[in-house]
Amino acid sequence: MNIGFIGLGLMGRPMALHLAEAGHTLHLWARRPASLQPFSDSGAHAHLSAAEVARHAEIIFTMVADAPDVAAVTLGDDGITAGAQPGLIVVDMSTIAPAAARDIAARLERARIEFLDAPVSGGEIGAINATLTIMVGGRADVFDKVKPLFDKLGKSATLIGGCGAGQVAKACNQILTGVGVAAVAEAFNFARKSGVDPARVREALLGGFAYSKILENHGQRMLDRNFQPGFKAWMHQKDMRIVMEEAHRLGLALPSAAATAQMFNAMVGSGLGDDDSIAMLKLLESMSGQQA
């Protein structure tokens, strides 16, 4: 199949390579030519614009930073709409606001282009190992067409609902993981400041209702003081901004998510933005007179 892929960063590059390895012909466009380098032996075609990619592809994946990038690549000058063939499917795997996804979907529909929002969780490791969790919004018949390709990228792809539902599920994921990191960091700092070994607390709590993947995995990395990303704090900050803007739009109070969003703001302000999100522990320590 002729597949377009636009957005060849930390996440997009390994994802596109999985599709090439599965025997598909890739059509690529990248702002920086260096991004195309890893594809030199893959039989991929480089193009001069997203429109040019659209002239050659049946399905185009996008994996970019935020909603304005998705809009530019799809609807902008020399964007996908400028070159799309009838029946083209655009699958946006970026994390953007649900409202933005619905808006882009509606504008693509007027150009007779099908759209799925399909954000992922699992991070760079998940992209490399093809173990991403893919949360999809859109029409079931379109989802069914793309499903075999999703299966090359992740361990599970779930159709959550209509347009934007994938982004809603991703927002829920970012609430649960962000607040989860905050709760574990607060508990560990509480234990340590109380003179109690957080490692023993974690061990005792893993067997009960306090168990979470965050306590097990991220908690161990906090104890190891391994703050290498993983998932950078500034990216989680961005995702919490999407959550809080959507909450504002909907008239919805999210108290624990709001407190956590503020903590991510403080992490970025404290120079911890490029650390993993678990460096929230360092922020809490710096706020309570405990330096690492």
Added chain:
Amino acid sequence: MNIGFIGLGLMGRPMALHLAEAGHTLHLWARRPASLQPFSDSGAHAHLSAAEVARHAEIIFTMVADAPDVAAVTLGDDGITAGAQPGLIVVDMSTIAPAAARDIAARLERARIEFLDAPVSGGEIGAINATLTIMVGGRADVFDKVKPLFDKLGKSATLIGGCGAGQVAKACNQILTGVGVAAVAEAFNFARKSGVDPARVREALLGGFAYSKILENHGQRMLDRNFQPGFKAWMHQKDMRIVMEEAHRLGLALPSAAATAQMFNAMVGSGLGDDDSIAMLKLLESMSGQQA
């Protein structure tokens, strides 16, 4: 062994019965005689005061509501200290502030009474099924003596550290479970208000880093709208008060726990105190124009 048990409520009653079933002789005192009724066939001895219990027991368990109750039963008029034999061990399984536990331990030590703080998680079901998680603070040699009895009450008993460390671990447990409930309730309400089925979101997220026992177990009960306790909201409110008072004492910021503590306050204020803590979903719905 002659074992004292004081505090025969929802939690204490099944716990004491497990010890009787294991062949131990129970010595009981209760404010309300009706509390002794379930023990009529157990060979247990009823006494007129905690001091009287102390005259007959080698180890006394207490399972009461809060720190003032523990202090009254141990140090008050006709309390345990008034009747204690040399070598007596007091094991308090109530959830109280770490500072209060340390204070009571110090005062009992002056009366040559050993003390363990040993709060539990797992709720009434865990007490009935002897599957409690027991978090213990105190001396290792005292813990070793009591360990065979803990094993009759729960699936794991962990010595976390010195005096008060059990209560610190319990406070951490209540942070993680309380904030966990808030995060899941916020995510589900966010999904529903966005027009997306929370059940499908939960299903998609269970396979990734958002996985927690709270999402699996409590999340399913939220979807079933089964708000029967379980663990009552007013009890979690009390435990979050302990957490926040301790944070104040230590000069420690707990942003996500603080937001959650406020939500438990609002639950009690909204008449949801006797519901399970997962009724936080109902509170959030009432705050966003969505009635059940």
